[in-house]
Amino acid sequence: MKSPILELQDINVRYSGLPVIQGLSMEVNQGETVCVVGSNGSGKSTLLRAIMGAQRVFGGKILFKGKEIHRQGTEAIVKLGIVYVPEEKMLFGPLSVKENLLLGAYILEDRGKILQNLEAVYALFPRLKERAGQPASTLSGGEQQMVAIGRGLMSNPEILLLDEPSLGLAPILVDEVLDTVGKLKRKGMTILLVEQNVREALGLATRGYVLQTGRIVAEGTGGELLESDLFRTAFLGI
Ligand SMILES: Nc1ncnc2c1ncn2[C@@H]1O[C@H](COP(=O)(O)OP(=O)(O)O)[C@@H](O)[C@H]1O
Numbered sequence: 001m002k003s004p005i006l007e008l009q010d011i012n013v014r015y016s017g018l019p020v021i022q023g024l025s026m027e028v029n030q031g032e033t034v035c036v037v038g039s040n041g042s043g044k045s046t047l048l049r050a051i052m053g054a055q056r057v058f059g060g061k062i063l064f065k066g067k068e069i070h071r072q073g074t075e076a077i078v079k080l081g082i083v084y085v086p087e088e089k090m091l092f093g094p095l096s097v098k099e100n101l102l103l104g105a106y107i108l109e110d111r112g113k114i115l116q117n118l119e120a121v122y123a124l125f126p127r128l129k130e131r132a133g134q135p136a137s138t139l140s141g142g143e144q145q146m147v148a149i150g151r152g153l154m155s156n157p158e159i160l161l162l163d164e165p166s167l168g169l170a171p172i173l174v175d176e177v178l179d180t181v182g183k184l185k186r187k188g189m190t191i192l193l194v195e196q197n198v199r200e201a202l203g204l205a206t207r208g209y210v211l212q213t214g215r216i217v218a219e220g221t222g223g224e225l226l227e228s229d230l231f232r233t234a235f236l237g238i
C-alpha cells in the first residue's frame with residue numbers, strides 16, 4: 001500500500017476575497033511524479049505557494065507524512081523536506097553556478113554533507129560541473145533551469161515542487177529540461193510538477209490532475225488524461 005507523502009484535503013485560497021483555489025484535494029505518493037496541468041491563470045503557482053506556506057489556506061488541510069503543515073511558515077516547511085523551485089528561477093546572475101547551488105544548502109550545517117550533495121547534483125547535471133565557475137547569467141535558459149532545480153536538490157528534499165520548469169524555453173530546451181525531470185523520477189525522487197506543456201508533462205508523469213479556474217476537473221494516469229474527452233476539448237482543441 002502506498003501512503004501519500006503529501007496530501008491536500010479540500011483547500012481554498014483567495015486573493016482579496018476572490019476564490020482562486022476552490023475545494024482542491026489531491027495527493028502525491030512516495031516516488032511518484034505527479035503533474036498538475038492547467039492553462040495560464042488556472043492557479044498552479046498559487047497551489048504550490050499554498051503548500052509552501054507562502055499563501056494562506058482557508059479551510060481544508062495540507063498534510064505532509066500525515067502531519068498538518070498548513071499553519072507553518074515556509075522555512076519550517078523547507079526543513080521538513082519540501083522544496084519549491086519557482087517559475088521565476090530566482091538565480092543570482094553575477095554569482096557562479098557553484099555559488100548559486102550552495103545557496104540551496106542553507107538549511108544544512110554539515111560541510112561534508114553539503115559537498116556530498118553538490119557532487120550528487122554535478123553527477124546528475126554534468127554540464128553544471130563544467131560551468132561551475134561561470135556566472136549563472138552566462139548560461140543558456142535550459143542550463144539556468146538546471147541550476148534552479150539543482151539548487152533545490154542541495155537540501156536533500158523528500159519532495160520537489162517544480163513550477164513550470166519549461167516556461168519561456170525554446171522547444172528543444174523544453175525537451176532537455178523535461179528529460180532532466182525524467183532523470184530525477186528514475187532516481188526515485190518524489191516530484192510535484194505543474195506545467196502548461198501538457199503533452200510532454202503528462203508523458204512523464206505517474207499520475208496527473210487537470211486544474212481549471214482553481215478546481216480539479218479530472219485526474220488519472222497521463223495516458224488516461226490525454227485520451228479523455230474533457231481534456232481533449234479543454235487543451236488540445238479536438
Ligand atoms: N498576488 C496575487 N494577487 C491577486 N491575484 C493573483 C495574485 N497572484 C495570482 N493571482 C491571480 O490568481 C489566479 C491564479 O494565478 P496563478 O496561480 O499564478 O496561475 P498559474 O500559475 O496557473 O498561471 C490568476 O487569475 C491570477 O491573476
Ligand SMILES: [Mg+2]
Binds near residue numbers: 087164
Ligand atoms: Mg504560474
